[in-house]
Amino acid sequence: MVTAVRISLSSVASRAAAVVMMLLLSSACQAQLSSTFYDNTCPNALRTIRTAIRSAIARERRMAASLIRLHFHDCFVQGCDASILLDNSPSITSEKFVIQNNNSARGYEVIDQAKSAVENVCPGVVSCADILAVAARDASEYVGGPSWTVKLGRRDSTTASPSLASRDLPRFTDSLESLLSLFGTKGLSARDMVALSGSHTIGQAQCVTFRDRIYSNGSDIDAGFASTRRRNCPTTANGNGNLAPLDLVTPNSFDNNYFKNLLQKKGLLQSDQVLFSGGSTDSIVSEYSRTPSTFSSDFASAMIKMGDIEPLTGSSGIIRRICSAVN
Numbered sequence: 001m002v003t004a005v006r007i008s009l010s011s012v013a014s015r016a017a018a019v020v021m022m023l024l025l026s027s028a029c030q031a032q033l034s035s036t037f038y039d040n041t042c043p044n045a046l047r048t049i050r051t052a053i054r055s056a057i058a059r060e061r062r063m064a065a066s067l068i069r070l071h072f073h074d075c076f077v078q079g080c081d082a083s084i085l086l087d088n089s090p091s092i093t094s095e096k097f098v099i100q101n102n103n104s105a106r107g108y109e110v111i112d113q114a115k116s117a118v119e120n121v122c123p124g125v126v127s128c129a130d131i132l133a134v135a136a137r138d139a140s141e142y143v144g145g146p147s148w149t150v151k152l153g154r155r156d157s158t159t160a161s162p163s164l165a166s167r168d169l170p171r172f173t174d175s176l177e178s179l180l181s182l183f184g185t186k187g188l189s190a191r192d193m194v195a196l197s198g199s200h201t202i203g204q205a206q207c208v209t210f211r212d213r214i215y216s217n218g219s220d221i222d223a224g225f226a227s228t229r230r231r232n233c234p235t236t237a238n239g240n241g242n243l244a245p246l247d248l249v250t251p252n253s254f255d256n257n258y259f260k261n262l263l264q265k266k267g268l269l270q271s272d273q274v275l276f277s278g279g280s281t282d283s284i285v286s287e288y289s290r291t292p293s294t295f296s297s298d299f300a301s302a303m304i305k306m307g308d309i310e311p312l313t314g315s316s317g318i319i320r321r322i323c324s325a326v327n
């Protein structure tokens, strides 16, 4: 009797130990991001990043848009790991020159400034991938957009992938179906995709990205809008880089005008207008055009979801000393 009890007690103890071990192991394997990640190791990290981001946007308002886009173009390519920030080097082929980024993605130097400010207060602690995520939130907030609590603890890649970048970053010529499927592979729903596209309420696009659309004379674009945009976007290649605001009404503030534009067939890019063009996402666009508060809260949730795409955590990846190169 006594022996039997002892055996079963010790087996309970060893099972409990096994369960604890498994919990520890599984949390190590899929370490979660957490908003308090730097609370002990770098309590001033968020404040330091915010100061750098705010001064950059105060110098140039468009930078808010550029920084939000940079986080997006990071997360869609092998996860939110700052791979987009790596320059060409003997061991790296940079993502900066793929068609979706070349002469287009910008703000790299602002992330470098934020990184060096953070390195001054806590060297070797805060990842470039986290700085991108925080910068996107600070940028949105600064230009009147939603704010949210950023989850932290991402680490930086030691690799970049131009081939994944060219495959996984959307193109302005993509159909609604391709866009839905691409965002779907990243775990983002149609609603997430429409909300995130609402970042085109700020920022600029180059003539080369909307020329075909404004000269198409199609029924999917407002004729007056097309004619206005043609003035600064000639048919010749030397106008390729001429800029136009993605939101014609309020290009410098983060609001829901982007969706109102789509209802009037005044989306600048084809990939904007396909969101409201008789397809499955029309109802979401209408809803966001009517209810800014719903857009705001969906945008914040979708940014958090996007920031969660395949992060490197735990002992994967590194903390880069400078964002443009591996240590």
Ligand code: HEM
Residues within 6 Å of the ligand: 062, 064, 065, 066, 067, 068, 069, 072, 103, 104, 105, 106, 170, 171, 172, 173, 174, 179, 196, 197, 199, 200, 202, 203, 204, 205, 206, 207, 209, 246, 269, 271
């Ligand atoms: C749905 C698929 C998308 C496509 C095809 C697309 C494409 C583009 C293109 C072609 C430009 C103009 C680039 C240039 O002319 O240099 C642009 C700008 C921009 N995109 Fe997107 N985009 C998409 C989704 C998103 C998402 C999800 C975000 C953010 C979460 C975003 C944020 C921005 C911002 C803020 C700008 C302005 C950047 C600046 O002024 O520097 N876009 N996008």
Ligand SMILES: *[C@@H]1O[C@H](CO)[C@@H](O)[C@H](O)[C@H]1NC(C)=O
Residues within 6 Å of the ligand: 097, 098, 099, 102, 103
């Ligand atoms: C990127 O742009 C530069 C300058 O406009 C151009 O010379 C280069 O060929 C482009 N790179 C790629 C890979 O297309």
Ligand SMILES: *[C@@H]1O[C@H](CO)[C@@H](O)[C@H](O)[C@H]1NC(C)=O
Residues within 6 Å of the ligand: 215, 216, 217
């Ligand atoms: C569309 O209309 C414009 C202005 O009326 C004209 O210059 C252009 O050639 C037309 N484009 C097409 C593709 O028909």
